[in-house]
Amino acid sequence: MRESLWLYPAVEIVHIVGIGLLFGSIAILDLRLLGFSKSISVRRLASHVLPWSAAAFLLIVPSGFMMFIAHASDLIASPVFVLKMCLILAAGVNAALFHTAVFPSVGVWDSEEMRKLGPPPSARACAAASLLIWISVIACGRLLAYF
Ligand code: HEM
Numbered sequence: 001m002r003e004s005l006w007l008y009p010a011v012e013i014v015h016i017v018g019i020g021l022l023f024g025s026i027a028i029l030d031l032r033l034l035g036f037s038k039s040i041s042v043r044r045l046a047s048h049v050l051p052w053s054a055a056a057f058l059l060i061v062p063s064g065f066m067m068f069i070a071h072a073s074d075l076i077a078s079p080v081f082v083l084k085m086c087l088i089l090a091a092g093v094n095a096a097l098f099h100t101a102v103f104p105s106v107g108v109w110d111s112e113e114m115r116k117l118g119p120p121p122s123a124r125a126c127a128a129a130s131l132l133i134w135i136s137v138i139a140c141g142r143l144l145a146y147f
Pocket residue numbers: 012015016019060061063064065067068075088137138139140141142143144145146
């Protein structure tokens with residue numbers, strides 16, 4: 001990674017493409033959960049976008065790991081890198097909470113009759129947290145170049 005002129009930037013482009021796919025797919029679902037575009041079924045939207053969010057990790061994690069091994073000792077000592085990893089963990093916990101405690105009741109609040117009321121406060125809270133956490137992860141990733 002360090003010896004080749006083109007390898008690091010090529011891997012970084014893969015990382016960024018993955019980030020675009022991950023954040024794009026997650027943000028679309030989060031905005032729906034916040035109450036936008038109520039005519040669209042949450043279940044149908046989730047079944048369309050979530051496989052793309054999962055696929056994005058196949059681009060992000062190996063590329064992130066490859067960039068990490070090029071500067072491992074600097075990154076381990078960087079508070080920004082540690083914060084970024086903690087935030088990714090927090091995003092995982094938030095997603096797990098959503099899928100175990102909120103999504104199982106989607107059949108009720110996403111039904112034809114209930115849909116116009118919008119998702120429950122618990123779904124909105126998870127969506128708001130998700131947007132905030134992923135934007136912070138992106139900010140930490142970008143700040144790694146400076147701190
Ligand atoms: C899962 C979501 C992730 C997001 C949203 C994310 C976000 C970012 C962003 C926005 C950048 C800056 C790219 C640029 O400015 O060119 C970046 C760089 C980087 N990321 Fe990630 N990242 C993620 C996961 C990971 C993982 C899992 C690792 C390591 C195991 C990692 C390691 C790195 C490294 C080493 C850099 C390069 C910093 C540099 O060369 O300046 N990332 N990331």
